[in-house]
Amino acid sequence: MRISKVYSWFYGYYPWMVVFATTLVLFGSLSKSNSNQDEVPLKASKFQKPLRLPNKGYGYPPVLAYWISGSKGDSNKMVRLLKAIYHPRNQYLLQLDSGSSDYERENLGFLIESETVLQTFGNVNVEGKSYAVNKMGSSALAATLHAAALLLKINSDWDWFIPLSASSYPLMNQDDLLHAFTFLPRELNFIDYISNPGWKQRGEINRIVVDPNLYYKSNTPINYDVETRKPDAFEIFGGSPWVILSRSFMEFCIYGWDNIPRKLLMYFTNVAYPLETYFHTVICNSFEFQNTTLSNDLRYDIIPKSPKPKILNTSKYGEIVAGESVFAQPIQEDDPLLNMIDEDVLHRMPDNFVPGSWSSCQGINQGEDLCYR
Template identity: 50%
Template sequence: MRIFKFSPLLVGFSVAILIFVISLAVSGTFSNSLFRSGFSVTTGDVEFVKIIPSKRPGDPPIFAYWISGTRGEKEKILRLLKAVYHPRNQYLLHLDAGASTWERNQLSLSVQSKRVFSAFGNVNVVGRAYAVDQTGSSALAATLHAAAVLLKISLDWDWFITLSASDYPIVTQDDLLHAFTSLPKDLNFIQQRKEYRMTNLIVVDRNLYSSKNTRVLDSNEIRSTPDAFKIFEGSPWTILSRPFMEYCLHGWDNLPRKLLMYFTNVAHPLEAYFQTVLCNSPQFQNTTISNYLWYIELDTPPQVGPHALSMAHYDVMVGSGAAFARPFKEGDIVLQKVDEHILRRPSDDVVPGKWCSGCWKEGACSKWGGIDMVEPGPYGKKLKRFVSKLAAERLQSSQCNSNR
């Protein structure tokens, strides 16, 4: 590993760039040029009447999905989109600067050509790429930008879910919506533990000011442990509430903005930023559930990282109580088994649900009905019992305090 030494000026410059990017995202400056929203609800000679999800008490929630990938992952993103699609939800797709303009355009065209996506108008594609390194603050900037865009598109969603092209659901959306229907809308599913693993080491993420994906630069500079706040770390995979995401973006008491500046030069900030904001905020620290509902295979040495899931993991994965799993390789046989036995997803189409139950024709949902009712299967009923138990346990003590 190469070691670089940086001047305070360069570090300060990267902080300024990150704050500028997030400020533009919140203000909506990027909205017209960076994403294509409101796809036409007219396909050929057929004109659709847009259906608005109901938000009455007892109705299922609405999820906002941020699905991201890089070069060569267009097909993986499309398959993932079809696996997690439901007309109630909102979706934002992004291929970073590692992908070509042609691949990005093809992703957009594929979405627009899908009849069901056009009918409900709830799938958006980021039209201009920006550079991202998942180990740096550019990944945090991309995530906050995605939340800002999704809030601009709609204020009706309840939870924000981030997925990469290597993630995949192991429950249907009817199952997931059913499981979350009776939960308080302020809950945040996030793993957090109090550690100081890498936050004192200074790094510089050049993707904040580069037009192409660039590796994060390490340094031998060390800063002291902060005493103004406690740092918490955990998994970067989370399900976060809309009130909390609004707090992170607007930061009315300045904590999220101050922490954003601190984490600009931290390695792997997605593993600590949201955890630290939550557990240092009196308003949100008691809204955490220390389970992020992901199954991740981690039986390789830590320095190697997780390897792709295989059939040997299938039974454990299905019985884990998780809603999502990772990492998957495109074309892996375990993905096919999930599609066939859990999601019941036809080849190259969306997962059937109550909204189009019984309307399948030649492997496609040819028409649809109401989108405010769901029909859970056994996995959904099991997941509802599991998350309800987690929510009840959360009331007994603060999840943040229990990790100190």
């Protein structure tokens, strides 16, 4: 029944110095992923078995690359989310920003290391380094691009990039999701967007923004500067900051063989909420990718009308599970809503992984293809 909902998604588918200086900092932060000084995230344990690549090709499910990000106090939430979306075929990268302590980051690695299943399949990585991130500024965009670059460096044989926050939670098990995605074009991008981001009724798109988190170690509020004119060399699109993007499009944004991603990266370095506009504008202004979009982010999310965030709770349960969404957010840690989803939708026992077709592989020959299907 969940799978039939998935198919409904596809109906109808076919000042200047300041600016310059800040842009240079952003490029510097992104280039770290290609420098010798940058460390590829280490496996949670040095005793983990070598990564076995899942079978790919016609008839095989795709490989999903998940990035789970969090901040201070989010370690347990991230582990619970990981267990709810885990599958041996997929790749996972967990990262805490500088709002967290060294102890929290070490503890996150310990929690991952203590799970025998994760050691067996070796497809979960924890980023040991941290940096400041402000969701309103370009540091959040830099973090997202960096995460995708790391996942490409670890293993580029994945099909879709899915960023999640520690407050996200799945509304579908991975077996069903992978099965549904098996029949989709691998270049398809799930990105909710419209032209002219006046949909937010914000003035930030017309103002210069400086994000100090690009050059400070600690999380810092962003700064606004003088107003500027709207661009006329490209059309701006905006929408949900939550996306599911194809590997080919992420490579296009990171490697930048066309000038559009670089040009727009420099522009959105100094725009507020770039995660709500950057990918949307790049994809809609790129001839190669503008026809690969499905305007749906597959998320059940509340967009607050005030700065105070709104949290999902049990009062929304019926509406949440009845829709076509694959993920819901934000949900507080240990909220009863999580237990309801675990019991009724995912059939997940407390502190366990969601059962799936791969579950029988635990304790037997992990070389069998069944584990990776």
